[in-house]
Amino acid sequence: MADYGTLRVKTGLAEMLKGGVIMDVVDAEQAQIAEDAGACAVMALERVPADIRAEGGVARMSDPQRIKEIQATVSIPVMAKCRIGHFVEAQILQELEIDYIDESEVLTPADVEHHVDKWGFTVPFVCGATNLGEALRRISEGAAMIRTKGEAGTGDIVNAVTHMRAVFGSIRALQTLRDDELYAAAKEHRAPYELVRWVAEAGRLPVVTFTAGGIATPADASLCMQLGADGVFVGSGIFKSGRDLLVDRDGWIEDVSRRARAIVEATTHFDDPKVLADVSTGLGQPMVGISASSLPEDERLEVRGW
Amino acid sequence: MHRPLRIGVLALQGAFREHAVALRRLGAEVTEVRLPGDLEGLDGLVIPGGESTTIMHLAQLYGLDEAIRGYQGPILGTCAGMIVLDRKHLGLADLNVDRNAFGRQVKSFEADVALAGDDRPLRGVFIRAPRIRGLGDDVEVLGVLAGEPVLVRDGRLLLASFHPELTDDPRVHERFLAMIEEAAHVRA
Secondary structure, three states: OOEEOOHHHHHHHHHHHOOOEEEEEOOHHHHHHHHHHOOOEEEEOOOOHHHHHHHOOOOOOOOHHHHHHHHHHOOOOEEEEEEOOOHHHHHHHHHOOOOEEEEEOOOOOOOOOOOOOHHHOOOOEEEEEOOHHHHHHHHHOOOOEEEEOOOOOOOOOHHHHHHHHHHHHHHHHHHOOOHHHHHHHHHHHOOOHHHHHHHHHHOOOOOEEEEOOOOOOHHHHHHHHHOOOOOEEEOHHHHOOOOOOOOOHHHHHHHHHHHHHHHHHHHHOOOOHHHHHHHHOOOOOOOOOOOHHHOOHHHOOOOOOO | OOOOOEEEEEOOOOOHHHHHHHHHHOOOEEEEEOOHHHHOOOOEEEEOOOOHHHHHHHHHHOOHHHHHHHOOOOEEEEOHHHHHHOOOOOOOOOOEEEOOOOOOHHHOEEEEEEEOOEEEEEEEEEOOOOEEEOOOOOOEEEEEEOOEEEEEEEOOEEEEOOOHHHOOOOHHHHHHHHHHHHHHHHHO
């Protein structure tokens, strides 16, 4: 008898994505560019984070029409975002046979207290986290993959680095504790004791851990990999770079394709400085970006998630 | 006791670390293969699961596709690794593979695989799994699921449409190491 939607099947797909780059795309054309560049999956969303930031308003799940077009265009896994706590958007995405749902702080939260109960779904979920406790709370709700958040749509890597160091540093700190000290640690991290003990023994999260938020260059991708990420998500960093899309469309396609390929190569050869130097050369205009520290508190996306 | 077997695991993208863990548990020495030069001195090569389009793309960039075509030793290919070796890609395995033939992730599953000459079933994890089609005459079927081949051997190649690296059952990796020992014995 075949068993569907088991934890091993859900985490298994994330295992297959490791060492890869998952690219945010808004339509089939971008999805094709991403697949051709070597992306291991694409993330369908209504607007990339930089545009959500610029335009404001409520950011929601992508239109199923767009998602179907993307699914019909590429053969790599197609992920899509739902709002935090919006279990109906998640039900719709499962019905569309999305390969992974990202319950994402980049979209406007639908619930300020509860996340989706992810155990009830056959489709696996990835969730964002800024620290170990948040990651373990998401895993206890059924997340089969974690991405450290960073500050999406800025092109500034600083918060991604902060969150990775927080998660991986806390794991190392747990490993130094005596068994009887883990109960207090669980309370401090506001996470289930069993998960805290598992992490202390294994020295890692029980699920694959990618990094997201602010990756704009091959060097940024390698930095994340060298700090311990299993792979990277790139959002605005690719399709918001290069020549002006409205002025020089072919030039834009050439620039974003080259940057996408370079980030894929930098993620695979993350510890080979020669490859990194080669692929970083002559990439054209990167995403302009916003310094994450200049953002007012109410414009920061990373603080969403409870 | 002679030296441990040295196995390379193609580490461009995918579940290469899990293969390394499984092989080390069986006493092999494991190195990661990212560039053609990394193939030198290996007793065997593993091409892991991952995204086959990504793995092929990265292999072509650094000439690893040609280097693997020229590699003469035993190869274990799982899922995407099997796709990469089929007639349409590197052309080393005498079979065709249909990608994602069971459907998208919601159709991914685990199930018991019946092994030839072994009463104990093997738990197979099938992730957006491919289906093996058009087996060549010399391809031996070693594992079946609902009458379909899911583990096969084509000479020095051992190919699985599922992921033995995601379970603790060592039998597929054991068989691969035994194939290498056998090949070395024939040469010696």
